[in-house]
Each structure stands twice: as structure tokens, then as C-alpha cells.
Amino acid sequence: MKSQITNALSDFFFEYETPRQVLVRNRRVGVVCRLIQLGVLAYIIGWVFIYEKGYQSSDTAVSSVFSKMKGVGYTNVTGTERIWDVADYVFPPQGDSSFVVMTNYIITEGQKMGNCPELPGKHNCSSDADCEGGSFKRTGHGQMTGKCVNTTKTCEVLAWCPVEDDNNIPDPPLLMSAENYTLFIKNSVTFPLFEVTRSNLVEGIDNNYISKCLYDQEDSPLCPIFKLGDIVKMSGFNFETIAKVGGAIGIVIDWTCNLDFNVKHCKPMYNFHGLYGNPDEKDKARASVGYNFRFAKHYMEDKVQQRTLLKVFGIRIDIIVQSLARKFDIIPTLTAIGSGVGIFGVATVVCDLVLLYLLPKREFYKNMKFKYTDTQTQQDSESLGLDTGVYYTIEANARQVHGIDKSNDPDSEAGSTETEVSKK
Incomplete structure (x- = not known):
């Protein structure tokens, strides 16, 4: 009993089992197998590792945006001159990531609460x-x-x-001077997973540079100061058209960083998109074109509450931050390699299906791949106390008695090699 336990433990710890393999010499099947393997290899290298960066872990940023407009506007309506500064034409004034710059308006002054005709x-x-x-x-x-x-x-x-009469919108827009306003954007991002913090005021963007620069896609792609007219143009709008009825523009700050390189290479890219109020819209009957809202300034005169009502037409600016940082990580690398190795098994499955079910000599390949045993014969040999060698002798004799050709026996020399006749 002790000897049996010792032998069992010895077999468990010091023996290795490997599956039986059959080498098949067939050009068509070999070509199919290699093509599938090359396809899998191209998928792993090209898609998983190069395109999807499967060897890296990724993280998105926590972001903060601060904005500031600068510029002065001038209007002369029916002989009344007026200067408009930032406090007058920006709503709301807090410098958030979403705000409106007024470009046109309808003003109704001296309104009082009372009875009047519609x-x-x-x-x-x-x-x-x-x-x-x-x-x-x-x-x-x-x-x-x-x-x-x-x-x-x-x-x-x-x-x-x-009551307000807003049937006639001023044309041309009253604040065409808004085209020369400038927008300053300050943005910071933090990638918590990699403990990296960056700002759009990257290396080389100092006070001296900011005081002179103006954003240009080719010459100054990192300058954080943008001319409103350029923003409108780069988003696909005509300034006079959008200034008349208003619209919305999205400024996308793209932080796509590969942190396997120096962090100094992690820099923002700016993109501009027209969101709605597209001037190229052909359907002139489309509802709710442009962007507008009403704003009232209340005051007291002779102890009577009055207000000045403005219907504001403006350009809504939405600053959107999108981010993705990547860095090498051994865990996703091993995962990608492991999944790729597993996909290589597809070649074996396809080739087995071709061999066993599609080729004319499929019965020959079945005999080569699978080893058949007679369970009843094996039980009889064990009951007689015969050893394994005697059992295989009995099995071979049984196969001859039943008329099974020795050339198809997978354990014989004739059955282990495809003959010239079978190749033909």
C-alpha cells in the first residue's frame, strides 16, 4: 500500500503528459494553416499592439478650464453711440468653460409694469x-x-x-467688431493613474510669448489666445451670418499622450467644430435657427421699477476637453500575448475540419488522428490477468479477424506514413 502511494505521488510530481501529434503532409492543408496563422499574427501585431496599443494601460484626465475674453465693441443706433466691454457682452461673466459672446441684439428700454396692447x-x-x-x-x-x-x-x-417687438433683427449685426475679440484659455489636466499633471501653458509658453502670440494652426499651434473671427472661420462658419442670429461652436482640447516618452511631448491640440446654427443649411424654413436669449437690467426711476430688456443674439462657446494617456504595463502586454496565442488554435481547428470532413482521404486521416480500442477485449484480457503487451496482441488479432487492413492501423508502420498510392 505504501509503495503504491509513493509511486502515485512520484508519477504526479515527476511526470509530464503531452498530447499525441500527427504530422500531415498535404500542401493545401499546409497552405491554409500558414495563411490563418499569418492572419492571426498580423492581427496581433498590427491591430492589438500597433493600433490599439495593447501593451499599454490607459487613463483619462481630470480637467479644469478657465477662460477670459478681451476686446471692446462700438455701436451707433439711431444716433446713440455706445461702447461695449467684456462686462456687457459676455454671459455669464465667471470665465467658465461655456459662455456666450453677444454679437447682435434687440433693445427695449424704459419698460414699466402696466396695461398695454399686444x-x-x-x-x-x-x-x-x-x-x-x-x-x-x-x-x-x-x-x-x-x-x-x-x-x-x-x-x-x-x-x-x-412690449418687445423682435420681428426685425438688425442686419448687418450691430457688434461686427466682435470679430476682433480675443479669447484666452487656460487648461490643466491630471492623469491620476500615472500621477502626471500638465497645463496647456507648456514649456516655452511664458508671459513674454503670450503677450505677443495669436493662435495659428501652422505657425503657433500652442498659443492659448484665439481671435474670435478665426475661431468662427476654422469651425466652418461665416462670421457675419452667425453674428446676426447666433450659433454655437465647440473648442475641443485634445490631450492624447504616450507617456512612454518624455512628459514634455504631452501637448494639447485644438480643434474647432460648429455645433448648430450652420449657415450652409439649405432648409430656410427650419425651426429655431441660431442662438438667442433675453437679459433684463432692472432699475428704479421716480420710485417706479423699470427695466431695459435685451434680446441677445450671440456665439455660444463650449470648451470641451478630451484626454487619453497611455503607458507600458506588463499586465495588458501578457494578456494580449496570451489571447493571441489562444487565437492561433483557430488554425488547428480549421485544418482538422478540412482533413476530417472535406478531403477525399478523410477516412485515412481519421485513422491516423484517432486511436480506437476495443473496450470489451481489454476487459476480457484484464479478467484473465494478461499484461498490456498481451492485450495489444489480442487487439491486433481481433482487428485482423474482422478484416481490418494493417495499412490503416495507426500503430503500424504502414499506417504511420501516407503511401504513394494514397497520395495519388
């Missing part, structure tokens, strides 16, 4: 019966009082009077 077309009437007191119209300016104003043939409303 604009023609908002709620027309011919008598008081057409104006239901206390009701509202979604596109109207206030609450109807129940009276029809004969001079305008519109309902009277309780609202900020006089």
Missing part, C-alpha cells in the same frame, strides 16, 4: 369677447385684461410695457 399677430381681436380676461397665450407677453384695443385690434395685456 403686438399685431400675437393675439388679434375685433371685440372684447375675443380677449378672455385672466388668460395667457404661450407666445404672448402677459395676462389678458379682457379688453380689445381698437387702435391696434389686439388684446390688452398686463405686462412690461411697451
